[in-house]
Amino acid sequence: MILLLRIAATHVRNRLRQTVVSTLGVALGVGFSVAMASLMEGSQRDFMATLIEAIPHVEILDEQRAPRDQPASLKYDAVVFHGLRPKEDLRGIRNPTEALASLRDWVGGMLAPRLSGQAVLRYSGQDIGLTLIGVVPRRELAVSKIGEDMRLGSFNDLDTTSNGLVIGDKAASRLGADLGDTVTLTSANGVAKRFKIVGLFHTGITTSDEGLAYAPLKAVQILLEKPDIINSISIHLNRIKDANEVAARAERQLGYKAVSWEEANEGLMEAFFVRNVIMYTVVGAILVVAGFGIYNIVSTIVHEKAKDIAILKSLGFPEGDIQRIFVLEGLVIGVLGAIAGSCLGFALSSYLATVKFELTTDVEMTRLPIHFSVYHYVIACLLALFSSAIAGLLPARKAARLNPVDIIRGAT
């Protein structure tokens, strides 16, 4: 094989200009695909990190995944129930203390109870509707990043102020309210209660900054008239990969629907998958185009080297050897291109990582998110080598089939 590689390398080296052009084609393909993959995965990871930090890894909701089987349907096959509802639909997770205690026994992470409901926030004659979330502050801080989003006041003040309220800065701005002001919250049942603003947060997501408010769990239970009831348990896991497993076990244990972050964002995952498929298709297309360059040069060499092929065959080189020589020529260009392309890809990715953006929109991004991964290089290089091998194989097969007698006769 060393001899064949030497012959292949000699052929390629003697067509330096064509080799350089073909190598550049592969290098550009590999370089741009690496840079593109780094950028795409960087943005995906950045988005996922933001998303995962912002939402619970597992959320247990006060609903069932499927309606419970009714005794009559268990006994008779012909019985089917549609739209069955209890006389008094009191939703919520009952006995939350017991439920939380049973989960704490085995869940590796933090748990936080929540009671959410709709309410109207009134201040100086202005109203805005929002989602009010009743929380145990120190537990909530452990499962979400609301603490990092605080702009004024402290989320922990909800612990010390029984009627404390934390709202988004945009909601406060719309009402003209500020830290320390007292506002009125009215529930859907018409129960009104006065709260004191102890903190303002800014998440960068407008719907949250305008439409979310946090208050102590007890105060919200009173306002919504749901004493000792919560309607969700948020879980922040130590190992995020366990989310699906934990959700399934929690659902089996409590009987309430438990949704992992992956299930909750299934559509998003699919979108990322489709985006990656598109990206690698484009990368593949680039490398196929580069493969045409290799095909061109190897075909030219086969044509020019017909006499050498006849010589090698007359010396006793079998067809397989001849084929391997020209496949190796394609691979030599592919390997050179992959090495140069990897360097180019690293340089491009490194440069892109330094590019800064000053955006004024709510979602702030100061620089392009680049993720450096050896897999990007491996995938791009393997695609390049595959493309090179195929590009070399087609003319190589033709070379192997050349009849030495025809060539020798033609030359003499």
Add this chain to the structure above:
Amino acid sequence: MSAAPQPKADTPLLEVSGLTRILPAVVPVTLVKDVTFTVGESEFVAITGPSGSGKSSLLYLLGLLDRPTKGEVRIGGSPTHDLSSAEMAHLRLEKLGFVFQFHFLLPEFTALDNVLIPMQRLGKLSRKAQEEHARGLLADLGLEAFLHRRPEQLSGGQRQRVAVARALANSPDLILADEPTGSLDSAATEQVFESLQKIVERQGTTVIAVTHDLELAARMARRIHLVDGMVDFDRRS
């Protein structure tokens, strides 16, 4: 057709029986027709004949570069007609050496490399032994000063002698030469001819050379003359 001479050994090095090669075409062309002869060890055989008489076609059949339409070639007593192309290639590598009218050296490689390549492909000798053997062959042919020159840097005679050295690289039993002096001047022709003669005399290697040069053919021990693809006569000088 003259009677074929008896081979020196019990099993002839080369046995050709009823060899026929017809090129398939709208009107099939017969290149070689019903050729039968045997060649023993250490023979120096000339194949002569007018243009188009099938000399080179016969040589390609003997060298397993082409397959006969009919008949058989036996090398060292072994039939070759049922060998795969890879087996034929291996037999060529190990037992046969070729010298063509044009040197047919690999242009990107030096004289030494051109001689080393068949040895490296066969891989019977160590690297060091290969190099020593290649240098020895080139030195024997008076090319010790040109080991690292590429074919383009050599004269016609020197190139052809490198081709002879390459043909000898794997110490073959049989060297097939197709007009080895056809493109050379008289001085170079003499050098190459002497080289081939030395091979027969000193190493006992059999040489079959196609030539249209009757003077040269007369200096060889045996001459097989073809006319229209058939053996016209086969005699020793």
